[in-house]
Amino acid sequence: MTTSELGGRVALVTGASRNIGRAIAVALGTDGASVLVHAHRDAVGAAETARLVEAAGGRAAVALGDLADPEVPAKIVEAALAAFGRLDILVANAAIRPEATIEDLSYADWRAVMALCLDSVFLLTKAALPSLKASDQAAIISIGGLTGHSGAAGRVHVITAKAALAGLTKALAHDLGPAAITVNCVAPGLIETKRDGEEPRHHATRTNVLGRRGTPQEVAAAVRLLAGPSMRYVTGQTLHVNGGALMV
Structure with a gap:
């Protein structure tokens, strides 16, 4: 049943063609938001997410693009504005999580993870700021991860990027608090999702x-x-959703 608590609001959810991103898009749409569904290249998955948002009572549009390309984040924000005329909620979910030991990790692999998991959040925020400042209920939410706080073997690039999101959240909360923009991070852990490759070790x-x-x-x-x-009244926080795997 659609409620109106987010009625009239517009959300941009990155990496929303499946799994957690799709669930976020549908949850926001169920509560009345219009949602710009972003995916890297999975047009079919993004279209299905948009269909589910609309079936839940929200409005939806789709935009594709590689957020690791520094020119793309602003274009995805522009797509949300073109579709719905405003932006109130930015959810930065897009990520990759390859495994490699420090001995095998190349600088190019390091930079690929940083570009998508961390740099894109900075660039999306920069592009979205004028619209978010015009909203009376603006929120930025990034999706971190359990290992960014607990550590794990063979994921130094991923863990560093996810840990940095928690720091970026605090820094942005300070900078954007005067504009009444809340900035928070949700850190999932041990979530049942469909994966392209093997289960992380x-x-x-x-x-x-x-x-x-x-x-x-x-x-x-x-x-x-x-x-x-x-x-x-909640900003600068990391909310852990992991069944008690980590308690802070």
Whole structure:
């Protein structure tokens, strides 16, 4: 059932063609938001997410592009404005999580992860700022990760980027607080998602106090909360959604 708490609001969700990104887009649409669904190249998946947003009662549009290209983030923000005329909620979810030891990790591989997982969030924020400042309920939410706080083997580039998102969240909260823009990070861990490759090796040793994996919808619920009017006094925080695998 569609509610109106986010009615009239516009959200941009990156990496939304499946899994957590799709769940976030649908959750925001269910609550009345219009959603710009971004994907790198998966037009079919992005279109399905848009269909699900509309079936839930929201409006949706799709934009494709490689956010690791520094010219693309501004174009994706422009696509949201062209489709809906405003932007209130920026959800930076797009990421890659390859595994490699420090011995095998090339600088090019390091930079590829940083470009998508960290640099794109900076560039999206810069591009979105004029629109967010015009909103009376603006929110920036990045999707971090459990290993950015706990560490893990064979993922030095991914862990560094995810840890940096927590720092970027705090820095932006200070800078954008005077404009009443909230900035938060949601850090999922042990979430049941569909993967292209093998399960990350560190998952074999991870446990949590609930004894199960979470769902993309449970991560989306946290994002939805931070995007809504009831959380306007929460900023600069990292909200962990991991079943108690890490307690801070």
